[in-house]
Amino acid sequence: METPPLLAVRDLRVALPAGGDRVDAVDGIGFEVHAGEILCIVGESGSGKSLTAAAIMGLLPRGVRATGGSIALGGVDLLRLPEDEMRRRRGRDVGMIFQEPMTALNPLMRVGDQIDEVLRVHTGLDEAGRRARVVELMAQVNLPDPDQLRLAFPFRLSGGQRQRVMIAMALALGPSLLIADEPTTALDVTTQKQILALVKAIQSARGMGVLFITHDFGVVAEIADRVAVMQHGRIVEVGPVDQVLNRPVHAYTRSLIAAVPRLEPRAPSAAAAGLPALVARGLTKTYRSAGGIFVRRRVVEAVKSVDLTIRQGETLGVVGESGSGKSTLGRLLIRLLPADGGSVSFQGTDLLAAAPGRLRALRRDVQMVFQDPYASLNPRRRVGAIVADGLLAQGRPRAEAFARARELMGLVGLDPAGVDRYPHEFSGGQRQRIGIARALAVEPKLLIADEPVSALDVSVQAQVLELLNDVRRRFDLAMLFITHDLRVAAQVCDRIAVMRRGEIVETGPTAEIFGAPQHAYTRELLDAVPGRAWSAGQLANDALYTIPRES
Amino acid sequence: MERLEFIAQRTLKGIVVLLGIVVLNFLLIRLAPGDPAAVMAGEAGASDELFLQQLRQQFGLDRPLLEQLWAYVANILSFDFGFSYRQQRPVVDLLAERLPPTLLLTGTAFVLSLAAGVTLGVMAARRAGRWSDSAITVVALFFYATPLFWVGLMGVLLFSVTLGWLPAFGMGSVGVKLGGVERVIDVGRHLVLPALTLTLFHMAVYARMTRASMLEVRDQDFVRTARAKGVGEGEILRRHVLRNAILPVVTIAGMKAGYLLGGSIVVETVFAWPGIGRLAYEAVLQRDYNVLLGVFLVTSALVIAVNLATDVIYSLVDPRIELGA
């Protein structure tokens, strides 16, 4: 490229407040963004990618400073601009969109006024002119009925709609550079697909430069022209998207890409044709808001008459977007939530009708692995007590229970000496292992895993999935695997049930769901998986790359 | 439509709570140690047996409890709050006479404390960590720890006794006939010390709340969004931070209006302000329970009314309000 770059970052350093684990969050990085291209910065949590974006915008959090290097936008070093000058460039020359559409808009201000604010601050347009422009912008980002919607308050809008408002705001003045910090991470896949398409369309129509921060290689494959991979505050590899995704040079990039689950169904396990372990019939759960004399009750049918069979030794995936009722379903099955109707037959007993004593006994055969590694372990108890909890509940002697806890720690790949430590001393992936050990302690027959890897970085994700597969084989477990991520489902599940708005729309063997989806919604979901085209040709020999064990 | 339903629902709730307080009032008399008739009569020098008998008859104290309750509620609903045998007047007359001065006092204190407290809180938050923030925090902490009666007495010592600037008690000068503007000024001068006494404590409460709320809001995502749009800091404060930070403070202030009324008992006692607080104090001294319970009922009703008003205003100001939730 002959023309000078739109954005040139040189030797940028960002220092964290004193007293932290690391001194530099960003450790001397350099890259360029040219007009008309999308550069993706991809990295795991803590790699410094979001701080890089914030540094360019001059919006670093309190206590965090850029300590060196330069950020040249159109030849002007932003780090040396007085705050007032920098402020004038924000919104005008650089637009930015953020990760959390739910909190990024002022809840007390109409969305139209929030878009209008950019125009009011930076232009001399009169009110009528600005209003026309707001409506025009909202139409450009495909918001329905802009003339009405501009008067709405943010809480009336869906997450996708709010993100469109954010984009309209960022693009209001036609900035030459757009910074997008994980703009689709909080959205469902189908919404994500639309937003990615919108960003791409506007970018190519305007010849804008885009700096796109993400952790998701699927998204990278979908949208990037060039890619920079960040690790521990450094850029380890940068290059055109085809090269980085398909012929990565750096070992870290290779391991990351190897860890991305492939969108190809795994070979079904032999046990998939076993006897039914758990059969649910007509399971129903309806949430009702408390009503008053003058207030209509709001009714949400979270789960609508769901039938479900899990066979011995098989993994059944429940796949759906947020609000589909998949998590509610998992909790209904073991009566963590009371169901409004239906039955769950397990070992010849209806779990939903079992007396409290019988229920407690039955529950030990059905255990759960939870999503949030930070919320699923009691921060005030030692890990040993957590893992031994189920055995203690059964009244086993303490010594025996704790000896078993040690064994289980080893089994899930942790140091048995860790039983004396508290959860906060472990990383996210390690905590998930502790959660799995806790569930295995009571030797269950069925494991319900509710999004067990979705809070984890991709490399850790791969390890935890491997562990789950391993224990499933070893203990001959049946598993219900709840996930929003079709890639993960493809790797883990023998059969898949697709949920939408409280109903299962389609059930079938994983290969059939992926190969020949029957329901239109299943096709839509599959179609929305980011980086689908790339997956097909994903590193043929990725088995050669080893995944570094988490330290 | 939704809003009307919301208001209707809240009104209904207020009425239910008020009825609950009437019942509580009834129970308090019955639970009090001793003969309820004697309790009602107070130590009005009227505790001869004949009079007590007459009272029992009048209030049906010899009838079953539920019947008594019904009679009591019916009386209250027809604004019959009983009779003060000490003052030889119906309680409702006393309350009606004493209510306006209290409304003047607490209303003034409410407006002043909220205005001053929010202003100080905003100032402190904007200069968080600097000396002026520390100064405001220290002042707020101090007044938050002072009993009202002590502030009042020290105010009298300083401004009435030592400096001679302001009158120390009453609501108007005694023995002087004043008309029109002069009378307003006279009442105003008498109002300064008691109103300030009541203000300072609550000002401290609101200042601390506002500061905390501001610091919380300014770190929220939508403030960062405004910054990314290139909005200046002054405008961010005005348009984004202030409204979101102050709304909860004002709401809580409305909900806690009862504290001002409680404080007025002490302040009116110190300054001999002729309101229902002073009336309550007199009732305590004279063991005039009908009057005391009347004050309790009226202040409770006032709190319910202020809560209702707060709800309505809130529903107008905050678009997010979960109507009816």
Add this chain to the structure above:
Amino acid sequence: MAALRDFWRRYRRNKGAVVGLVVLASILLVAAFGPVIYPGNPWDMAGAPFQSPFGAENPLGTDTLGRDVATGIVHGARVSLLIGFVATLAAVGVGICVGAVAGYFGGRVDDLIMRLTEFFQTIPSFVFAVVLVAIFTPGIGSIVTAIAVVSWPAVARLVRGEFLTLRTREFVQASVVLGRSARHIIFVEILPNAISPIIVSASLMVATAILVESSLSFLGLGDPNMMSWGYMIGASRSVVRLAWWTSFFPGLAIVLTVLALNLVGEGLSDALNPRLSREGR
């Protein structure tokens, strides 16, 4: 031990809280050993009436009846602290039980309890306390009861809120699935995680209780057999023009005690909830 040292390190960062702790400790010492230094009966005449302060006999002067102000303050410390702590203990005890039941079991029980606390929170609390003490005749028992009655709803709501969120936490659900009893879950899984905000609000509640007690005593609703700071000010307010010290020093004692308690409460809040601690101090 390490946890305790860690706690102290965070607490110490708040300078005001350290000052508060020192002041509070001094007041506790005075309450404990003061009557040894001032062994006289605070109700007895200890000199001529209206003695100015800073004299050799009566360092803080005497009141209308010649009672020694310093002796009264020293004895009053016991009453204020006793009532403050006991009333808070009662309110917190009731609040935890009620709030835990409401938050853990939810549903109808929760609805009922919440309506009840809302009702109690609507009633102007000080007026209610005055009514209660007046009707049930002033005494240390009725005062403690009245303060506890008007204070428990706030604790109940706080505890209920904590329980409501913690109950849906995944580690609690894990315990349910493992077959743990409700008792184990409430006391081992939930309560230890809810205790920090309870401790913080309890320390602030002691301060409020002391203010309420002094106001009741000021209005003549104190225990007639116990010398208290509020009573001293109430008894001599009519002579404030002649003998400022009779009101000034007891009031100063109240301010110092309440201020110290508030500072300690904030320090606890900063130390127990490190993420929520405010900056700028």
